[in-house]
Amino acid sequence: MTRVIRGCLAGALLFALSGCTVISGSSESGSGEPGTGGGRAATxxxxxxxxxxxxxxxxxxxxxxxxxxxxxxxxxxxxxxxxxxxxxxxxxxxxxxxxxxxxxxxxxxxxxxxxxxxxxxxxxxxxxxxxxxxxxxxxxxxxxxxxxxxxxxxxxxxxxxxxxxxxxxxxxxxxxxxxxxxxxxxxxxxxxxxxxxxxxxxxxxxxxxxxxxxxxxxxxxxxxxxxxxxxxxxxxAYRADTIPVTEVQFSDPQDAASGGDLPYGQAVNDLAADAQSYWSRTYPQLAEQPWTTLPVEPFNGSAPQCDTPDATAGGSAFYCRDGDFVAFDNRRLGPALYQAIGDNAVGMLLGGLFARAAQDRRGAGTSGQQGQLAVDCLSGSWTNELLTREPGQGLTLSPGDLDEAVAALLAFGRAGDNSGAGAFQRIASYRDGVLQGLSACQS
Ligand SMILES: [Zn+2]
Incomplete structure (x- = not known):
């Protein structure tokens, strides 16, 4: 996330090689540069x-x-x-x-x-x-x-x-x-x-x-x-002017050098405020009714009481239907996503919760494959605004944030884990929202 000039640089260090090729793996996957040893004999x-x-x-x-x-x-x-x-x-x-x-x-x-x-x-x-x-x-x-x-x-x-x-x-x-x-x-x-x-x-x-x-x-x-x-x-038919290339450089060398995400607490606060603002402006287009402020309750111990949680991320984040609020584990889940992936993984957690609330408030489903994919598209529609907003008009995406979104969707659930929608489909649905905005999610 960028506010003014801060950027975030997350993820693996990759070794870009010359030529028309794939790139070797990251240190995380243990692959190596030549000469680092650890190679296995071809089998x-x-x-x-x-x-x-x-x-x-x-x-x-x-x-x-x-x-x-x-x-x-x-x-x-x-x-x-x-x-x-x-x-x-x-x-x-x-x-x-x-x-x-x-x-x-x-x-x-x-x-x-x-x-x-x-x-x-x-x-x-x-x-x-x-x-x-x-x-x-x-x-x-x-x-x-x-x-x-x-x-x-x-x-x-x-x-x-x-x-x-x-x-x-x-x-x-x-x-x-x-x-x-x-x-x-x-x-x-x-x-x-x-x-x-x-x-x-x-x-x-x-x-x-x-x-x-x-x-x-x-x-x-x-x-x-x-x-x-x-x-x-x-x-x-791919040509430079027909495919949506989202890869961007850091805005300046200092930004690239610092390579920092927003600090965790600021990321939570700023992203929650931005999502609130986004939905207050766009929810009327989706549901023909005003958005009422959605309380966000980060919790550090036991979760707030809720009889009807609509859960995501393994149950440690949810939209509460009867209380009409969202809550997430602010001691383990949020910091773990932030550290492992980056600040936009926190954005994806919050974006998904707000989208879940929007979908539920308008009386549409959030469960099963179709419900999950609808939530992901709505979450992507918020990212569309972050992506297309003029610099200086609030939070904007920085290089790496869209890849953090992909990593977060992979972390939230793979096929076979739970509700029927695999990451392959969820990424596609999220991307529809990112590239086309809210209109992609209104069918
Ligand atoms: Zn190639």
Whole structure:
């Protein structure tokens, strides 16, 4: 969150690497720079995942490509597949020598795909599941498709998100049951894949114009989901002026250097006041009645009495229907979200509670999958205002805040945990509110 010039820099430190690639994992996932040790020997099982995944991506493009190419047949990569390790580095790519990097890449010169079979891919598989490893190589294959279609004349961040979108189009084919490499993909696996993309984002504060920019997690997940929902034709139409890139730089070097979230107590107070103000202005559009002030009760011990709690975040935050107030655990839950994710995780907690109250007050459901997704869209509509507000007009988002929102939604619940709505769907519904505002949530 930014008030005036304060920014927040949260999350993992990532190692951005050169070339058109994914980025190595964070210190949290234990992956490493070259030379830090801890790498595992490549095992046969990785080959069993990646090679069938690449074959399956080729099966997909053999079918899908002619619709994008005016009927021309798809040609698989001429230079083949190159798993590599520290002791067996990748081939040279053009004038780039073949050096080990914890990475995966497509090389246009040699028309080949290479990946780190020692550290990156095993770690992604171990931490986030095989589908993420499949998505990573489908992304690289997406660059081969770009080359074939002559789509290279776009900023890097657009090309990267187009490759994510192409990977999503392949994922849709997997979800439709047409893949031999990945069968019976569950909502839990999809959520885990999204959690992995969060680790592969750009470092907060990266400019979208940076020649290495791949996108923040919010945008990369949008691109993947575009591919899943709308297919390869939508991806092929990606241009700088047709996709909503939300990646922003810090407003000044001091802001970037401080990298601080608002202090916890201030974040709670300012965010609650802002949400109150937002709903007092916009609730009449939603419900054709005025908003009455919603009491916010942070509690430090036992929760305030409530006979009809509409709970979220594992029960330690709720909207109380009979008392018409919201409450949350201010001793453990709030500080834990703040420390693990950042100030906008607190924003997501409060935003969700206010949205829950708004939805309930207007007599609409908050339970089950549809109710939860409606709440997430309304919560996103508040974020839309924070995102589009002029600087100096109160709280605004700072770099990293939208990725914190994604991380918070993943923390609030994955598929299989509880109410039926997985993080994959919740992020999509929240994003509708963020990108389109309240109108997206009124259907
Ligand atoms: Zn790429």
């Amino acid at each position: 046969a099982s990785q080959g069993e995942v990646i090679t069938p995944a690449l074959k399956d991506v080729e099966r997909f493009w053999t079918s899908a490509y002619p619709q994008l190419s005016g009927g021309k047949a798809f040609q698989a990569v001429r230079g083949g597949y190159h798993p590599y390790t520290r002791s067996d580095p990748p081939p040279a790519c053009g004038d780039q020598p073949g050096e080990y990097q914890p990475n995966a890449f497509y090389c246009p010169d040699g028309d080949f795909i290479a990946w780190d079979a020692e550290v990156l891919i095993p770690q992604l598989q171990e931490n986030f599941g095989s589908l993420l490893a499949g998505v990573v190589v489908a992304h690289e294959y997406g660059h081969a498709v770009q080359t074939r279609l002559g789509l290279g004349d776009q900023p890097t961040v657009v090309l990267e998100q187009q490759a994510d979108c192409f990977a999503g189009a392949w994922t849709a084919d997997v979800l439709a049951g047409r893949s031999d490499a990945f069968k019976d993909v569950t909502p839990e696996q999809l959520d885990s894949t999204v959690a992995g993309l969060l680790q592969l984002r750009d470092q907060p504060g990266t400019s979208a114009e940076n020649p290495q920019a791949h996108g923040n997690a919010f945008d990369r997940i949008r691109a993947l989901q575009d591919g899943v929902e709308k297919g390869a034709t939508t991806c092929a």
